[in-house]
Structures are given as structure tokens and as C-alpha cells.
Amino acid sequence: MVTITAKPTSLESFLSLPETKPASEFINGQITQKPMPQGKHSLLQGALCQAxxxxxxxxxxxxxxxxxxxxxxxxxxxxxxxxxxxxxxxRDKSGQVSNRFKLYPDWAIEILSPDQRQNKVLANLLHCIENGTELGWLLDPKDENILLISSDRRIQIFKGADIIPVLDGINLELTAEQIFGWLKF
Known part of the structure; x- marks a missing residue:
């Protein structure tokens, strides 16, 4: 994770900058570039989106x-x-999905990369929760556990065969064992 030293003074000036690869984020007046996703991260992200x-x-x-x-x-x-x-x-005027999302997600999921600081990622999830997000997950592939943050800021850890709560109304049962099992094929 790289913290960029030349920082804009506002969110608006940050949003006027060109996009970076990997993406940069602006939170608490700081610009931080996310690490480049690696194999485990990419596989978990794709499989979890699909599920x-x-x-x-x-x-x-x-x-x-x-x-x-x-x-x-x-x-x-x-x-x-x-x-x-x-x-x-x-959605835009034609009914298609908008390009810009100026709102919080209902459920935010982060996957810890090897060179990422857990506290930084957890701070992003807490920002989501403080602004209306119902549920946050932080997947740690190294320890094969998932931290769950609920809307009341309660943090729980799930391992093995524990069924992990998902967004209300979605009929999906997942365990940490199942999710991290996707890494083995």
C-alpha cells in the first residue's frame, strides 16, 4: 500500500484526478493506493461475487x-x-446502472492482501458502517478467518464451519471453510 504525498485538499479535487491502477482511495484527507491484487485475492473476489x-x-x-x-x-x-x-x-435516465455511485454499499467486503495493513482496511469498513452500511466483512486468507462488522459496530470473527451472516433477505449460507476452500482446486 502506497500513501501518495501530493494530496488534494478536498474530496472534489481528489475525484478530478485521473484513476490509478490499482485504485487510489481518499479517506480522512489522505490518498492511499490499494495494493495490486494477487492470486488468492483475485480468486476469492471473483468466487464471492459469483456466489x-x-x-x-x-x-x-x-x-x-x-x-x-x-x-x-x-x-x-x-x-x-x-x-x-x-x-x-x-440508475441513469435510460434505466441503466450509473457509472458513479455516490452512496455507501449495503454490504462492503474487503480481502486482506499480504502487504496490506489490517487496521487501514478495518478503518475503511468502519467508515462504511458509520455512514449507513449494514454489514462489513474482512477476509484474511493467511489466517483463514473472516471479521464481521455489523451496523452496531460489533466485531465478530468466523472460522471453520461457522456460518457467516450475510445481508438480510439474501438466502445464502457460507462458511469460512467453504470460502477459503475455493483457493484449493
């Missing part, structure tokens, strides 16, 4: 978006996965 969308998108309940910039609460962050309830997905 959520197979259940939620078909029934028009929610959609999981990978690497979607969300701008809200004075910050602009790019969770690894942002899940939006169907009725909250911004």
Missing part, C-alpha cells in the same frame, strides 16, 4: 460489484466487493 450474484441478482434483491468506487461521507473508497440492494442501485 452472491447467483442468489441475489437473479431474484432482483442485490448485486455484488467488484472494485466499485463508492463516494460518500467525505471519502471515496473502492471496496473489493460492494453489494447494493436492488432498489438502491443508482
Amino acid at each position: 452472491i450474484n447467483q442468489v441475489a441478482q437473479f431474484k432482483k434483491m442485490a448485486i455484488a460489484f467488484p472494485e466499485l468506487r463508492c463516494t460518500f461521507g467525505g471519502a471515496s473508497i473502492v471496496p473489493d466487493i460492494s453489494v447494493f440492494r436492488w432498489e438502491r442501485i443508482p
